[in-house]
Amino acid sequence: MPTIAIVSQKGGSGKTTLALHLATAGAYAGKKTVVVDTDPQATAAAWADWRGDFLPEVITAPPARLARTVEKQIKAGVELVVIDTPPHADASAREAIKAADLVIVPSRPRAFDLHALEATAEMLGFVGKEGHVLMNGVPARATRMLDDARAKAEGLGLKICPVMFGERAAFHHSSGDGEVASELDPESKAAMEVDELWIWVCGQTGMTPGTAANADT
Ligand SMILES: Nc1ncnc2c1ncn2[C@@H]1O[C@H](COP(=O)(O)OP(=O)(O)OP(=O)(O)O)[C@@H](O)[C@H]1O
Ligand SMILES: [Mg+2]
Numbered sequence: 709m710p711t712i713a714i715v716s717q718k719g720g721s722g723k724t725t726l727a728l729h730l731a732t733a734g735a736y737a738g739k740k741t742v743v744v745d746t747d748p749q750a751t752a753a754a755w756a757d758w759r760g761d762f763l764p765e766v767i768t769a770p771p772a773r774l775a776r777t778v779e780k781q782i783k784a785g786v787e788l789v790v791i792d793t794p795p796h797a798d799a800s801a802r803e804a805i806k807a808a809d810l811v812i813v814p815s816r817p818r819a820f821d822l823h824a825l826e827a828t829a830e831m832l833g834f835v836g837k838e839g840h841v842l843m844n845g846v847p848a849r850a851t852r853m854l855d856d857a858r859a860k861a862e863g864l865g866l867k868i869c870p871v872m873f874g875e876r877a878a879f880h881h882s883s884g885d886g887e888v889a890s891e892l893d894p895e896s897k898a899a900m901e902v903d904e905l906w907i908w909v910c911g912q913t914g915m916t917p918g919t920a921a922n923a924d925t
Contacts, residue, residue: 709782710913711789713808715831715839718824719795722814722844724751725879727792730812732888733906735763737918739787744769744777746804747794758886764790771803778807788915801831810912811839812869817846817857829864838865840912842905843872871905873898 714727727743734741741764745752756766769777778789791804805811813828815821825841832839841861843854858868873879878889878898889898910917 709787709789710809710909710915711778711782711791711807712810712812712909712913713791713793713804714812714814715793715801715804715828716813716815716824717795717797717801717827717831718815718821721795721816721821721824722842722873722879723795724755724792725883726812726814726842726844726873727790728752728755728883729879729888729902730905730909731764731766731788731790732890733902734788734790736890737906739915739918740785741765741788741790742767742781742786744774744781744789744791746771746774746800747792749794752792755883755886760886762886771797771800774800774803775807798831801828802835805832805835805837805839808837810909811837813839813841813866814844814873815841815857815861817843817850817853822857822860825861825864825866829866833865838867840867840869842869845875846872847875869905869908871901871908873901873905876901 714723731741731743743752743766745768752766753768781789793800793804876898878893878896882889882892889896
């Protein structure tokens with residue numbers, strides 16, 4: 709029953725996009741999946757409103773209620789909890805990290821974004837957990853940029869998720885329609901990257917990747 713926290717102090721790094729794509733991959737794999745949206749902006753919850761009755765379920769919780777909320781979901785038989793967090797919010801990030809079995813830190817591989825990793829790394833160290841940086845919005849042919857970004861993240865004691873997300877229109881367009889990339893275009897590179905992420909997450913958490921299922925209720 710893994711709980712996965714998506715954390716980054718930087719605004720717009722791709723937390724909500726990652727949380728929703730990961731959780732929907734879980735739902736398609738037949739796992740009972742819930743997204744807990746701790747962002748006061750409630751972007752993930754708005755996406756679920758646009759989406760209608762399709763899975764995954766998205767619920768909201770303030771940081772002070774997060775531990776209890778996750779506990780309740782697991783008691784109710786939820787198999788995968790994905791926590792989306794706001795930027796610039798220490799309490800939310802800390803509570804999410806504490807509740808998590810796996811922490812994923814999306815970051816664009818650019819200087820200001822990488823600088824913001826310092827705050828996230830510090831918080832992970834404070835709680836005593838490790839975090840995996842997922843390079844997000846990676847431009848094509850950015851080998852040098854990626855090498856520098858990985859070195860910076862590793863220098864902060866962070867691990868590198870072997871999967872990365874390119875800068876892909878399918879991530880952006882699908883989210884705005886209450887969908888995910890694979891629903892907008894199953895053949896898209898974005899959809900394939902999410903599949904790779906799902907396999908990696910299963911390996912990290914001991915979940916079986918499962919078989920494709922419908923994401924409707
Ligand atoms: N890999 C990607 N390719 C293209 N667009 C992306 C990608 N990842 C995120 N985006 C877009 O970037 C914007 C910010 O993404 P998102 O809302 O997921 O970030 P966030 O970290 O949750 O932001 P906030 O800190 O405000 O909560 C959105 O418009 C989203 O569609
Ligand atoms: Mg967000």
